[in-house]
Amino acid sequence: MNTLQNLFDGATVMMAALPMLMVFIGVAAGIALGTIPGISTSMAVALLLPFTFTMDPISGMALLLGCYKGGNYSGCIPAVTINTPGTPSSVPTLFDGYPMARNGRGGEALGILLWSSFVGGIFGTIVLVLFASPMARWALNFWSAEYFALCVLGLASVATLGGKQWPKALIAVLFGLLINTIGVDPMGGPVRYTFGIARLFDGFGLMPILIGLFALGEVFHNIENYARGSAAHEKHVYTYPSLWYYWKLKWAMIRASVVGTLVGILPGAGSAIASFLAYDVEKRISKTPEKFGTGAPEGVAASGASDSANTGGSLVPMLALGIPGGPTVAVLMSAMMIHGLAPGPEMFRDETALVYGMFVALFFSSFFVLLIGWAGLKLWVRTTNVKKPILYTMIFMFTVIGSYSMRNSLFDVGVCIGFGVIGWLFKRFQYPVAPVVLGVVLGRIMEMNFRRAVLRDGMVSFYTRPLTVIFLTLAVAAVVTPFIQEHRAAKKRAAQAALTPTVPDDSEPSDLSNPSEER
Amino acid sequence: MKKITKWLFSLAAMFTLALALTACGGNDDENGTDGEFVSNLPDIRVTATPPAAPPADVDPVEFLANIWQPTRPITIVTHVAPGGGMDVATRTFIEIARCFTDATIVVENVVGGGTRPASTEVQSRPADGYTIFGAAMSNVNNAVAQQWPIQDYIGGYYWIAKIQRDPAAIIINNSARDAGMDFNGILQQARDMNGGQIWAVPLLGGNKHFEALLTWQATDTMGIAMPFESGPLGAAAVLAGEAHVQMGNPFDTAGRDLWVAAIASPERVPGFEDSPTFAELGFPQLNDMHMWRGYAVRVGTPPAMIEWFQQLTYFITHHPDWIAYNAGNAIAPTAVFTQEFHEIIQETMEITEYWLYYLGMLD
Numbered sequence: 028m029n030t031l032q033n034l035f036d037g038a039t040v041m042m043a044a045l046p047m048l049m050v051f052i053g054v055a056a057g058i059a060l061g062t063i064p065g066i067s068t069s070m071a072v073a074l075l076l077p078f079t080f081t082m083d084p085i086s087g088m089a090l091l092l093g094c095y096k097g098g099n100y101s102g103c104i105p106a107v108t109i110n111t112p113g114t115p116s117s118v119p120t121l122f123d124g125y126p127m128a129r130n131g132r133g134g135e136a137l138g139i140l141l142w143s144s145f146v147g148g149i150f151g152t153i154v155l156v157l158f159a160s161p162m163a164r165w166a167l168n169f170w171s172a173e174y175f176a177l178c179v180l181g182l183a184s185v186a187t188l189g190g191k192q193w194p195k196a197l198i199a200v201l202f203g204l205l206i207n208t209i210g211v212d213p214m215g216g217p218v219r220y221t222f223g224i225a226r227l228f229d230g231f232g233l234m235p236i237l238i239g240l241f242a243l244g245e246v247f248h249n250i251e252n253y254a255r256g257s258a259a260h261e262k263h264v265y266t267y268p269s270l271w272y273y274w275k276l277k278w279a280m281i282r283a284s285v286v287g288t289l290v291g292i293l294p295g296a297g298s299a300i301a302s303f304l305a306y307d308v309e310k311r312i313s314k315t316p317e318k319f320g321t322g323a324p325e326g327v328a329a330s331g332a333s334d335s336a337n338t339g340g341s342l343v344p345m346l347a348l349g350i351p352g353g354p355t356v357a358v359l360m361s362a363m364m365i366h367g368l369a370p371g372p373e374m375f376r377d378e379t380a381l382v383y384g385m386f387v388a389l390f391f392s393s394f395f396v397l398l399i400g401w402a403g404l405k406l407w408v409r410t411t412n413v414k415k416p417i418l419y420t421m422i423f424m425f426t427v428i429g430s431y432s433m434r435n436s437l438f439d440v441g442v443c444i445g446f447g448v449i450g451w452l453f454k455r456f457q458y459p460v461a462p463v464v465l466g467v468v469l470g471r472i473m474e475m476n477f478r479r480a481v482l483r484d485g486m487v488s489f490y491t492r493p494l495t496v497i498f499l500t501l502a503v504a505a506v507v508t509p510f511i512q513e514h515r516a517a518k519k520r521a522a523q524a525a526l527t528p529t530v531p532d533d534s535e536p537s538d539l540s541n542p543s544e545e546r
Numbered sequence: 547m548k549k550i551t552k553w554l555f556s557l558a559a560m561f562t563l564a565l566a567l568t569a570c571g572g573n574d575d576e577n578g579t580d581g582e583f584v585s586n587l588p589d590i591r592v593t594a595t596p597p598a599a600p601p602a603d604v605d606p607v608e609f610l611a612n613i614w615q616p617t618r619p620i621t622i623v624t625h626v627a628p629g630g631g632m633d634v635a636t637r638t639f640i641e642i643a644r645c646f647t648d649a650t651i652v653v654e655n656v657v658g659g660g661t662r663p664a665s666t667e668v669q670s671r672p673a674d675g676y677t678i679f680g681a682a683m684s685n686v687n688n689a690v691a692q693q694w695p696i697q698d699y700i701g702g703y704y705w706i707a708k709i710q711r712d713p714a715a716i717i718i719n720n721s722a723r724d725a726g727m728d729f730n731g732i733l734q735q736a737r738d739m740n741g742g743q744i745w746a747v748p749l750l751g752g753n754k755h756f757e758a759l760l761t762w763q764a765t766d767t768m769g770i771a772m773p774f775e776s777g778p779l780g781a782a783a784v785l786a787g788e789a790h791v792q793m794g795n796p797f798d799t800a801g802r803d804l805w806v807a808a809i810a811s812p813e814r815v816p817g818f819e820d821s822p823t824f825a826e827l828g829f830p831q832l833n834d835m836h837m838w839r840g841y842a843v844r845v846g847t848p849p850a851m852i853e854w855f856q857q858l859t860y861f862i863t864h865h866p867d868w869i870a871y872n873a874g875n876a877i878a879p880t881a882v883f884t885q886e887f888h889e890i891i892q893e894t895m896e897i898t899e900y901w902l903y904y905l906g907m908l909d
Binding site: 070073074076077080167168169170171211213214215217218225226227228229232294295344348349350351357358360361364365367368369370371372373374434435436475479482483 | 627628630634637638641654656657658659660662663666692744749750751752755770772773774775778779781782785786787788800801802803874875907
């Protein structure tokens with residue numbers, strides 16, 4: 028009852044002309060900026076930050092929250108249309124979104140993305156409104172050992188991503204982890220593998236790696252296979268499914284929203300873990316897991332919903348504890364401080380109308396995302412119909428601009444091109460690229476938390492803390508289960524083959540994996 | 547062929563893992579160095595007259611225009627991302643500067659590379675006064691720790707105005723305070739735990755780590771400094787009970803269920819009236835621990851520009867908005883100029899070198 032009253036008070040504050048206009052402008056700006064590869068959501072929010080200096084706190088926060096939601100959604104759009112993730116958390120979106128777009132199902136993929144973002148956004152906000160304080164207290168049970176175990180669980184999704192190519196996936200994830208060790212030791216002190224290059228003190232920038240591996244890797248691969256005039260340009264006619272189609276994906280969206288929100292609540296865990304975990308969960312429980320990676324709608328729905336729900340989750344620790352849940356929330360927190368507000372339990376108590384006004388702004392942001400996203404759907408999907416030579420040139424141009432704009436650094440452009448070549452080589456020799464990202468994203472968090480846990484309690488913490496044990500057990504199960512399933516299936520096939528009379532020939536036994544995949 | 551491929555896979559995987567683990571091994575040699583400490587740092591102190599306070603009845607706009615008139619935008623390059631401490635302070639500084647000058651001043655964030663790229667960027671631009679380095683203590687810490695050419699990265703600047711003094715604070719959980727814990731309780735707990743008390747700091751070999759070491763040295767206690775990357779994550783660790791104490795700044799407690807058990811300040815800080823100073827607690831030698839932020843320009847910058855900027859800083863630091871902004875963040879807003887600032891830089895270098903040597907993190 029109290030919550031309803033507070034929500035009503037918040038709505039009274041927020042539902043005035045100026046704050047609502049600011050939410051709308053924020054969402055529009057966030058979507059516009061987020062579609063540009065290289066402009067992360069945190070960067071988009073930071074770009075709007077100075078505009079809020081002269082505004083009242085309500086309007087200022089309305090603008091920034093709108094931008095947060097809009098940017099979060101649109102970061103996934105280039106993942107679907109041009110195989111370029113706008114943020115690390117949008118990487119799983121391209122696993123199925125891009126194949127769908129290539130097969131002329133771009134409208135469908137973008138529609139799923141839009142609706143899953145909407146559902147995830149609303150779900151995350153509801154959790155924020157109802158359970159912020161208890162969930163934040165729950166998050167405090169997470170010590171370094173739990174964060175490490177969660178990262179291990181995230182890494183275990185390599186088993187899903189790799190499939191039968193797990194040795195290659197393992198190599199790829201180790202490569203990602205190795206990349207992560209470059210730079211100043213995150214605990215402080217020694218410099219590792221920089222060869223005296225000052226720009227490497229922070230290691231490689233994450234976005235140049237992502238853009239290079241996926242976008243440029245794809246461009247180089249297509250250039251290699253492109254023969255002038257060999258094929259007529261294929262123009263797709265896009266269909267936009269009915270609401271019933273999206274309704275059928277509701278459970279995938281809800282499951283992913285739960286994962287996204289829960290991980291979002293953990294300060295410092297990051298939205299990328301959530302997206303990968305949500306995708307992993309969806310693939311594991313799917314009756315047709317083999318379709319994942321080739322254009323499964325559930326895959327797009329999972330990553331989209333998880334990413335969006337994560338925004339609500341990451342606001343929980345900020346509002347309930349005063350701890351930012353991620354980089355974008357850190358910028359939001361700075362904005363609040365500039366306006367003389369100190370996020371945390373005191374603000375929850377003393378500025379109830381403002382806090383609940385922010386919740387109302389989040390609800391409206393989700394609706395505006397749906398509105399603007401729906402209007403822009405036909406525009407974005409056209410990208411996939413642009414002629415290949417023009418499209419590749421544009422992608423190359425955007426990757427250069429995007430990688431440069433992160434830190435105004437030409438070095439990052441070089442890194443991006445370098446990783447483009449690596450991405451192309453991975454594609455050429457059929458190594459999965461996604462595990463590299465997983466290694467890069469999780470490596471630093473894993474290392475920091477592992478070393479902290481050991482520094483504090485030694486190895487004891489990994490088998491005495493219940494949540495750690497649960498996560499590690501799940502991780503082991505996640506890795507082992509596919510092998511057990513494969514082994515059982517092979518035995519079954521062998522038994523069936525033994526019962527069926529066969530004509531002897533020189534072909535390989537049926538219980539072996541497809542040789543073409545081994546090459 | 548298949549066997550060879552599998553062997554190659556395994557070999558490559560093991561090699562990669564070995565490399566990664568080697569890198570993650572960290573620095574074990576943190577138990578101190580027994581040799582005698584000898585400083586290798588150059589002296590960057592200068593002798594200069596601080597700017598005189600302008601006459602009370604002067605019109606600031608006219609006064610500044612008579613000293614120097616910029617003809618194009620001035621860029622303040624800072625090493626932090628938008629929203630970071632120095633970034634927000636500089637943007638607030640610029641906002642207030644509009645009351646005193648028509649000059650366009652913009653912020654450029656050159657982040658990463660352990661603060662070095664920002665400094666390199668400033669060094670690569672002409673010493674004409676149109677590029678200012680928005681620096682913080684970490685710039686000096688890193689230059690010493692990573693052994694960059696000190697004459698360029700510290701001695702290559704004229705350190706013209708320190709604008710903020712962020713006092714050190716020892717922070718504990720509010721619930722611990724309610725249970726009767728205070729600074730003396732922290733010391734007792736440290737002795738009881740025999741060196742096992744966990745202190746959250748942002749990173750090892752950084753300013754907060756030095757402050758923790760200084761505190762242990764002064765109070766004859768010992769603990770484990772554990773890096774949590776940032777102030778907020780350190781605060782989260784204290785809230786979660788993973789760390790017992792946070793070595794931070796008073797602002798780290800803002801809005802959170804945390805309490806400042808001791809503060810490095812000449813007197814009690816408004817908004818933190820129930821937090822005693824180190825001097826009150828019997829440790830006056832800890833009362834000057836703080837983190838600073840300020841501005842520098844390349845050596846060779848026209849003196850008129852330096853005077854203009856210092857006078858502008860004087861006006862801004864006396865402006866009620868600047869005072870209110872700093873008070874809200876528990877920061878002392880007093881400005882310190884040229885010679886005094888150079889003394890502080892020299893002191894920062896020496897402290898950094900001493901503790902890094904003590905920790906075995908410096909050759």
